[in-house]
Amino acid sequence: MNKLLIALIAGTFAATVGAQGTMPGETPKDKAKQNTVESATKGSTDTAVRQSQEKAGVADAKASKGTAKALPTKQDKQKAVDASTAASTTTAATMAQEQQGVKDAKAAKGTPKALPTKQDKQKAVDSSTKANASQ
Numbered sequence: 001m002n003k004l005l006i007a008l009i010a011g012t013f014a015a016t017v018g019a020q021g022t023m024p025g026e027t028p029k030d031k032a033k034q035n036t037v038e039s040a041t042k043g044s045t046d047t048a049v050r051q052s053q054e055k056a057g058v059a060d061a062k063a064s065k066g067t068a069k070a071l072p073t074k075q076d077k078q079k080a081v082d083a084s085t086a087a088s089t090t091t092a093a094t095m096a097q098e099q100q101g102v103k104d105a106k107a108a109k110g111t112p113k114a115l116p117t118k119q120d121k122q123k124a125v126d127s128s129t130k131a132n133a134s135q
Contacts, residue, residue: 071077115121 071080115124
């Protein structure tokens with residue numbers, strides 16, 4: 001029984017190894033097509049413009065490598081955010097709009113809704129539907 005299992009495992013192994021070899025139908029014509037595709041792909045990435053762009057990118061990266069960050073700490077970042085936020089809300093027009101919005105919100109807070117219940121909403125929908133259907 002053990003010999004049979006070993007023979008089956010060895011046979012399966014041999015079949016998979018044989019299947020992983022080169023394709024028997026592969027012809028020199030297929031290789032020529034593959035070489036054509038590779039040369040076209042390589043040619044489009046090896047242009048002088050592309051190479052100059054890559055060189056410029058490498059030079060920029062090397063130049064900026066040793067420079068310090070603009071905002072190295074969390075406190076510096078927070079100060080920058082606070083300064084930009086304060087600058088955008090300190091204009092007179094913006095402050096007036098904010099104050100008007102606050103007043104409007106406070107005034108509208110106590111007003112009841114136009115259609116407080118589901119029945120009221122359904123009646124409004126039904127009446128508008130009937131009005132549109134009769135036209």
